[in-house]
Amino acid sequence: MIQNRQYIRKLLFLIPFLFSFLLAEGIYSQQQRISLRWKASAGAVEYIVELCEDKEFTSVHHSYKTKNTRYEFHSQDSKYFVRVVGLNAEGVRGVSSPVISLEAKFAAAPKVKVERPSSVVAASEELRISLGDPNMPAVSNSNTSSAGTPTKQIPVTTYYRVNGGDWQKYDGSISLINEGWNEVEFYSEDILGNKETPKKTRYLKDTTPPLVRLVGQKKGPSGLYEIKSGAELTLQITEEGSGMEEISVSLYSRDGSGAEENVSRSGEEAKKPITISSAGIDGLSILRWEANDKAGNSIQSELPLLLDARAPTCVFAPTEGKLREDGIYYLKENGLISVRCEDPATGSGLSKLEYKIGNGPLTAYQTPIGFPVGAHTVTVYASDLVGNRSEFKIKVNALRPDWQKAGTELQEK
Structure with missing residues (x-):
């Protein structure tokens, strides 16, 4: 029984994968990229993206785990074949996806350069940038040094400030806390008091998703x-x-x-x-x-x-009388017909129910409809909350019971 339950749970996500490739619109730092996307499998809580050098997958070269249904590959992966396998909460593997050649996908990807701001940073809670090693002494620019004479190193100190704040001593990295564009100014000063002109640079810290x-x-x-x-x-x-x-x-x-x-x-x-x-x-x-x-x-x-997608449906019921085979409701004089309409279970619900007799005025349905003697055509309109509207036409014939009754006399001999 336990094995059967495990088998059922495994079947929940043994659904064939649907692959779609998003070809990169360009390259950045000489890195061409493509994105692989697949349809989520019911029961899978994460996926293993496996890469192999041969199509038969005799041995997996390396793999990545992800909870997303998309993975991005860089040009260094172009020589591999790829497949995706779903894992359920117990770590049981599902049926693997079809094997795809990344080489073919990279060959088809366009190579138009993408414009990216040079100072955009990866999303992180705190951005830290580096200006170099603060303990590295400066090289003297004296012209008196002769060939073969060691160049004199002069210790320097670097200072920086962010967004016009207070100047601080640089100790190896700068923490940028503020979201958005940050202006960083910095300069170095040697022990002789020589100070360089401050330089400026801008960094965009973006930790907010779209x-x-x-x-x-x-x-x-x-x-x-x-x-x-x-x-x-x-x-x-x-x-x-x-x-x-x-x-x-x-x-x-x-x-x-x-x-x-x-x-x-x-x-x-x-x-x-x-x-x-x-x-x-x-x-x-x-x-x-x-x-x-x-x-x-x-x-x-x-x-x-x-x-x-579906309009309401309606049924009609005479309080006294019946529907004849000719499709006409036969009633007695002032007979009534009730109307009941409902939207499908997956619908938005009934919004409006109206009717008219012949070419008469449109009237909101509240109680069963009464008819005088004669033949009538009734049109019923039912609308749901999103605007689907259905129309029904029925024929009614109200009769006056004015026939003569007659009997047979019994005579005695």
Whole structure:
């Protein structure tokens, strides 16, 4: 029994991987990059990215562990083959992904130079920069030294200040606490009192990941964003630090309805709002995104949505009378028909129910509808909270019971 439960848990994430490659838009410091992305596997809490020199994976050369569904490779990895394996909470390995040749992917990647600010730093809680070894003495610039004479070394002290603050003695590194651009000034002074002109440099400390949010939508009674299926969803990206590097967005339904939508942007395009279609998707769905800035800050997030593709359905019931085979409801004079409408369980809920008799006025339905004697056509309109609207037409014939009753006389002989 225990073995069976372990087998079931393992099956939860033995789902074939879906690979997508994001080709780097450029190189930086002569390093070409590509990104490998795969679809999350149910039950997997982390993944092992394995590299091997041969396609058969006779032995793994090296591997990386990650909890993300994306990994970036540099040009030094181009000679390897790669595969991804999911691990569940107990460390059990799932079925590995198909084997991909990184060499082929690097060969197809463009090599357009990426513009990056030279002073952008990697995301960290505290940035420390170095101006060199403060204990290294300065070299005398005296012109009196002859060839073969050792150059005289003069001890110096270096001072610095950040953002116009107090001057401090440099001891090997400078701590930059403030987020954003920091201006660092520094100069050296020797023991003879010779002081150099202060130099300036700027450093951008960026520890804040991009902000991504869904705009133009409101939450419904369920507490989720309730949206009519087919609507375009717009994500607004805010990055006030080093600038956007890359963003990828996916939208899919939990029940598998519709096709999964995927959008990826990099460089300048990653800064612009992203629109993604929800056509064909119905029910509880997940909008997921991953965004990176040029300082290395990354954010992964997902947002549950209720996408409603179906209009309400209605049923009709006469209080007295019945539906005949000719499709007409036959009632007695002033007979009533009740209407009951509901939205599907995965829908946003009924918002409005209205009807009209013939070409009469549109009336909100509150109580069963009464009919005078005669033939009538009734049109019923039902709308849900996101704007899906259904229309139903029924025919009603109300009859007056004015027929004559007759009997048979019994006669005695």
